[in-house]
Amino acid sequence: MISVVLLGAGNVASHLYRAFKESANIDVLQWYSRSIDKISSYANDTHITDHLNDLKQADIYLLAVSDDAISKLSEKLPFDNRLVAHCSGSASIHDLDKKHQRAVFYPLQSFSKDADLTFSEIPICIEVLEKPNLKILQELASSLHCKTYKINTEQRQTLHLSAVFVNNFVNQLYRVAHEISDAKSINFDILKPLILETARKVQYMSPYMAQTGPAKRNDKKTIKRHLKLLENEQHKAIYELLTASIKKTHGQR
Amino acid sequence: MISVVLLGAGNVASHLYRAFKESANIDVLQWYSRSIDKISSYANDTHITDHLNDLKQADIYLLAVSDDAISKLSEKLPFDNRLVAHCSGSASIHDLDKKHQRAVFYPLQSFSKDADLTFSEIPICIEVLEKPNLKILQELASSLHCKTYKINTEQRQTLHLSAVFVNNFVNQLYRVAHEISDAKSINFDILKPLILETARKVQYMSPYMAQTGPAKRNDKKTIKRHLKLLENEQHKAIYELLTASIKKTHGQR
Known part of the structure; x- marks a missing residue:
């Protein structure tokens, strides 16, 4: 006891x-x-x-x-x-x-x-x-x-920082998707199974292996169309920065 | 049939x-x-x-x-x-x-x-x-x-764009956290329950209501410490942009 x-x-x-x-x-x-x-x-x-x-x-x-x-x-x-x-x-x-x-x-x-x-x-x-x-x-x-x-202390502080990425920042991306879909009267519920599946996948697969989508494929046509659809400048900046990050991780230019 | x-x-x-x-x-x-x-x-x-x-x-x-x-x-x-x-x-x-x-x-x-x-x-x-x-x-x-x-078509294309945010971009944030923690020999497994819980939370709560963390609290001391810990310039840029986005959503300056 x-x-x-x-x-x-x-x-x-x-x-x-x-x-x-x-x-x-x-x-x-x-x-x-x-x-x-x-x-x-x-x-x-x-x-x-x-x-x-x-x-x-x-x-x-x-x-x-x-x-x-x-x-x-x-x-x-x-x-x-x-x-x-x-x-x-x-x-x-x-x-x-x-x-x-x-x-x-x-x-x-x-x-x-x-x-x-x-x-x-x-x-x-x-x-x-x-x-x-x-x-x-x-x-x-x-x-x-x-x-x-x-x-140790350094590892714990790094974990705390990593937690900001996988929790606060991820949640903010959910929020951005909520804003984007709300603007076109789309029910946010439609995205919930995908949100859950994305989190489930990395429980048994590395995030590197789990990646898919236009940035990884360097599908320029889709990326261009998406950027055109985005009306909010900050959303656009997030799209561009994370697309560049995925390209860098997966060896695209 | x-x-x-x-x-x-x-x-x-x-x-x-x-x-x-x-x-x-x-x-x-x-x-x-x-x-x-x-x-x-x-x-x-x-x-x-x-x-x-x-x-x-x-x-x-x-x-x-x-x-x-x-x-x-x-x-x-x-x-x-x-x-x-x-x-x-x-x-x-x-x-x-x-x-x-x-x-x-x-x-x-x-x-x-x-x-x-x-x-x-x-x-x-x-x-x-x-x-x-x-x-x-x-x-x-x-x-x-x-x-x-x-x-309709416009809604579907907007959904596809939203899916890039909650799937590809979220997964890239997992990847960044993997890189950050790997650099300090931290087992990525430690972050997996948090990843799952973050996705689970927005199944019954809006991303707006689910948000927590230093950016939402406008905790300048922690944000400064985190930026100092980040060695990669692109990671730093992602941290800054998403912190600014959270602040804007939650009415901080």
């Missing part, structure tokens, strides 16, 4: 809390938020507090707070030499106060308030400064049935 | 053939390809031919060939006033010879040779010149358990 004190009340904290509660191997001793209102609905479920001085002794203190808050909150914790991990993709492990045994427990997923997630599908990236803590964090992740990856 | 003669031997034709064979309501009378070798393995399964003069009488002639081949092939068909449909997202319905009853039967999906598709999830976009043919093509689609959408 691993005992955890969870700190923070945002999307990541809420998803972690629910996943922890479902595990028979994890005991959420306490949930801290400086705004007690945000977690008061859980008062019958676990010990909640907004006082750092009330924090109990636990195996792990997990900081699921915004990047900017990590440093100060870790400094204010009224104890030392205990295992304290943050959950950020981009904050340094050294943002944690050095009086602690410092670590990172980063679940790589996009956490929305409303989206229902299968937590066991989320990869957990782990970084530690004291080697024995690796095992404890791996056990915490495996109690959630998650795969774990041991990665 | 709808009788079909299928023409073409590419990915779309092969996937259509397999789906037709599974339907109790569709009879594939004949499969034509000018290169008989490509379909000869199906000789025990259906009538195959490479002679246009041998084509049998059918309810529908389906041209699943490249855009450039549609016009000539439809001209060479040795009959007139029968229902002839092409399967292209971008070719005009008028590319078909006017001696036929012309139509379009466009399955909006990315067809790879190796990918296993659930055909019933593919939306079929239908266009006809003679109204009564709409019903026949809708019946063909519903025999495959597909949803159908009646769309």
Whole structure:
């Protein structure tokens, strides 16, 4: 049994809390938020507090707070030499106060308030400064049935950057397609199976192998027709830049 | 029972053939390809031919060939006033010879040779010149358990363009993330659940509502750090352009 004190009340904290509660191997001793209102609905479920001085002794203190808050909150914790991990993709492990045994427990997923997630599908990236803590964090992740990856700070920050490409930027391309099709009264639903299939394909095939379409074929006629259809200058610029990128990847000029 | 003669031997034709064979309501009378070798393995399964003069009488002639081949092939068909449909997202319905009853039967999906598709999830976009043919093509689609959408040429070409954004361009962003993470010896598998979740989210939520991340939040510190991490000039340009696009969509400057 691993005992955890969870700190923070945002999307990541809420998803972690629910996943922890479902595990028979994890005991959420306490949930801290400086705004007690945000977690008061859980008062019958676990010990909640907004006082750092009330924090109990636990195996792990997990900081699921915004990047900017990590440093100060870790400094204010009224104890030392205990295992304290943050959950950020981009904050340094050294943002944690050095009086602690410092670590990172980063679940790589996009956490929305409303989206229902299968937590066991989320990869957990782990970084530690004291080697024995690796095992404890791996056990915490495996109690959630998650795969774990041991990665260093530079790798984690690169992953966070890669996640912006495959999540935020990809989603913006969905948005652009939504705008383009809306302008011609086309139901966006028609594109949804293709969106899903495109994501499914790279689960078992490299993106390089999965590529198709006019840019890869260097089909100049279609590319020209598409550019003519695009009325928005920014959409046009995106089309041109990503077409050039595909051509470069696949050796066209 | 709808009788079909299928023409073409590419990915779309092969996937259509397999789906037709599974339907109790569709009879594939004949499969034509000018290169008989490509379909000869199906000789025990259906009538195959490479002679246009041998084509049998059918309810529908389906041209699943490249855009450039549609016009000539439809001209060479040795009959007139029968229902002839092409399967292209971008070719005009008028590319078909006017001696036929012309139509379009466009399955909006990315067809790879190796990918296993659930055909019933593919939306079929239908266009006809003679109204009564709409019903026949809708019946063909519903025999495959597909949803159908009646769309005109301009809408279909816009859909084809939108598909480039959500399929080819999205896949290229996967590729860029693969390059970025590979350079730091990061296992691309870590990003796969996020890729899938990003596509799943917009199945029930608009891309606008689904957006998160530094560009939407206008988190200048993170954006600056990301740009510094990017070594490739084209990757940098993609980051800047899509960040600007997200900011514009979400009213940031």
